Amino acid sequence: MNNPPDEPETPADKPLKRLKTGALARRWQLSRAGMQYGRRAMGQAIRARFGDGDEESQKRERQAHIDAFVRELGKLKGSIVKVGQIMATYGDYLMPPEVVEALHRLEDNTPPMDWSVIQKQLLSELGEKRLQELDIEQQAFAAASLGQVHRARLKSTGEALCLKVQYPGVAKTIDADFNDLIRLFKLSRMLESTRSVDDWFSDIRELLHREVDYDNERRELEFAQQHLQGDERFIVPDVYPRYCSERVLCMSWEPGESINHASVAALSQDTRNTLGEAILDLFLTELYDWQRMQTDPNFGNYRVRIDGEHARLVLLDFGAIRPLPDEFSNDFTRMIHAAYHNDKTRFLESSIALGFMKASYPEAVMDNFAEIGMDILEPLKPRSASVPDSAIVDGHYDWHASQLPKRIAKRALAASISKYFALPPKEFLYVMRKLMGVYALIAALRGQFFADHLLAPRID
Numbered sequence: 130m131n132n133p134p135d136e137p138e139t140p141a142d143k144p145l146k147r148l149k150t151g152a153l154a155r156r157w158q159l160s161r162a163g164m165q166y167g168r169r170a171m172g173q174a175i176r177a178r179f180g181d182g183d184e185e186s187q188k189r190e191r192q193a194h195i196d197a198f199v200r201e202l203g204k205l206k207g208s209i210v211k212v213g214q215i216m217a218t219y220g221d222y223l224m225p226p227e228v229v230e231a232l233h234r235l236e237d238n239t240p241p242m243d244w245s246v247i248q249k250q251l252l253s254e255l256g257e258k259r260l261q262e263l264d265i266e267q268q269a270f271a272a273a274s275l276g277q278v279h280r281a282r283l284k285s286t287g288e289a290l291c292l293k294v295q296y297p298g299v300a301k302t303i304d305a306d307f308n309d310l311i312r313l314f315k316l317s318r319m320l321e322s323t324r325s326v327d328d329w330f331s332d333i334r335e336l337l338h339r340e341v342d343y344d345n346e347r348r349e350l351e352f353a354q355q356h357l358q359g360d361e362r363f364i365v366p367d368v369y370p371r372y373c374s375e376r377v378l379c380m381s382w383e384p385g386e387s388i389n390h391a392s393v394a395a396l397s398q399d400t401r402n403t404l405g406e407a408i409l410d411l412f413l414t415e416l417y418d419w420q421r422m423q424t425d426p427n428f429g430n431y432r433v434r435i436d437g438e439h440a441r442l443v444l445l446d447f448g449a450i451r452p453l454p455d456e457f458s459n460d461f462t463r464m465i466h467a468a469y470h471n472d473k474t475r476f477l478e479s480s481i482a483l484g485f486m487k488a489s490y491p492e493a494v495m496d497n498f499a500e501i502g503m504d505i506l507e508p509l510k511p512r513s514a515s516v517p518d519s520a521i522v523d524g525h526y527d528w529h530a531s532q533l534p535k536r537i538a539k540r541a542l543a544a545s546i547s548k549y550f551a552l553p554p555k556e557f558l559y560v561m562r563k564l565m566g567v568y569a570l571i572a573a574l575r576g577q578f579f580a581d582h583l584l585a586p587r588i589d
Contacts, residue, residue: 195228210274211274211275211337211340212306212307212310212311212333212337213232213310214232214274215333215336215337240272241269241272241277242269242272242277242296244267244268246296246297247269247277247279247294248267249297250294250295250296250297250376250377251265251292251294251377253297254374254375254376254377255372255374255377259371259372262283262284262285262372263281263282263283263284263290263292263372264281264282264283264284265279265280265281265282265292266279266280266281267279275295275296275299275340275341276293276294276295276296276299277293277294277296278291278292278293278294279291279292279294280292280382281379283369288381289381289382290369290372290379290380290381290382291366291379291380291381291382291383292372292377292378292379293343293377293378293379293380294376294377295341295343295376295377297376299341300338300341300376303334303337303338303341304334307330307333307334307337311330332555336449336451339448339450340448340449341376342375343373343374343375343376343377343378343448344373344374344375345448346378346447346448346450347368347370347373347378349421349447349448349450350365350366350368350378350380350447351368352421353365353444353447354366354367354368356419357444361441362403362404362407362441362442363407363411363441363442363443363444364383364385364434364441364442364443364444365444366380366381366382366383366443366445367380367381368380369381383432383434383443383445384432384434384443385432385433385434385435385443386432386433386434386435387428387429387432387433388428388431388432388433388570388573388574389428389573390433392435393433393435393440393574394575396435396438396440397438398575398577400438400439400440401574401575401576402576402577402578403440404433404440404442404574404576405528405570405571405574405576405578406576406578406580406583407442408431408442408567408570408571409509409567409571409580409583410583411444412563412564412567413583413584413587416453416458416461416462416560417458417462417587420452420453420455420458421450421451421452421453422450422451422453422559422560422563423444423446423447423449423450423563424449424450424451424559424560424562424563425446425448425449425563426562426563426565426566426567426569426570427446427566428569428570428573429445429446430444430445430446431443431444431445431570432445451556451559453556453560454556457483457554457556457557460479460482460483461479461483461556461557461560462587463475463478463479464476464479464480464483464502465506465584465588466588467479467502468502468503468505468506468510469506469509469510469584469585469588470588471503473496473499473500473503476499476502476503477495477498477499480498480499480502483554483557484554485554485557486498501537503515504533504536504537505533505537505564506584507520507526507531507533508526508528508531508533508568508579508580509579509580509581509583509584510579510581510584511579511581512526512579517531519531519532520532520533522577523577525577525578525579526577526578526579526580527575527576527577528568528571528572528574528575528576528577529572529573529575529576531572533568534565534568534569
């Protein structure tokens, strides 16, 4: 959850007076959603068996059932919504596409909690003396699954602040919510049960606990600020430790425009290229130098501060930082180096070492996988004959026109790699999703540049 836009958004629903954090209440509401889905799905199956409706109408009916189920999840807030969002991000490896599509609608524009609830939480976390030092706007600027943002002002100096406040009791519901939701997905056959899937979801549980630890997020924010200090491309919010706790994070208010704002689109091509290069260079810095990565590819984690034709990236939300183990980083960067040099042998050796390719797979499958890996790095290598003409504008790589993510997905599907492709290591999923998110950000900026000058210095 991030600094909100400069103008508050009017919530679709009235503020919530309370959050159901009791295990029985949440389990009952979740079970009710599951039972409703089960009844609808069973009715649809019976109608389909007796030929009631054509295939297209049956498909629409199934999607409507899934949508209704997801809407019920959204009402619970807390970690249930967050698990659903994470599953939407990585679920195409695990779940039917129609379920993933519905989960993507579990956005963070849910109704905020009533100010009386937030005020009580702030009082509990900061105490009356510190709270009296702040002038806090009672209307939330952003409401998410785990907490919400309020704009504030430090009375003694007038400094504009951003208060990120966690919903009371939400941290205590993570384990129960997580277990109940995954069990429900498995019972409804929206999710297969395998050892690798279970191991991967254990890691998501750990990630959720990390996201509700605002002390940890503050440390990550301070780390980024320290390491990006003096880099004129980025703005990292200042931390105000006096007004922070495990459930409250206080930082400077950093205004900026969304990536898709008209004022960003109106910037010159050179300026938008500079922003795109900065986003990509930060990803490579996280991978190669820091070995820790902000793994949430949400556009909302970035804003653009515009000063005439000069623009800088405002970096927000450091709750999803993940450390990258040395062994993984070494194998993954070896894959990148092999792809950069179009070395299939080294690329496949690294993919086997990472555990999602096996030496026993058919040669054609291995070759297809290696070629797809080479293609993913298309804009990060010097221009070659394999780059389609449609991706080139005035000699530059056009990130939007290239349609690279769609081309990769289409080729992977045509190659039937999924038949052999094992569930990748969790770090691979996080890093690749972040990379695809970076590609999408640069495409949204309408960037036009080859990026080999950013990767080449890091290649052995």
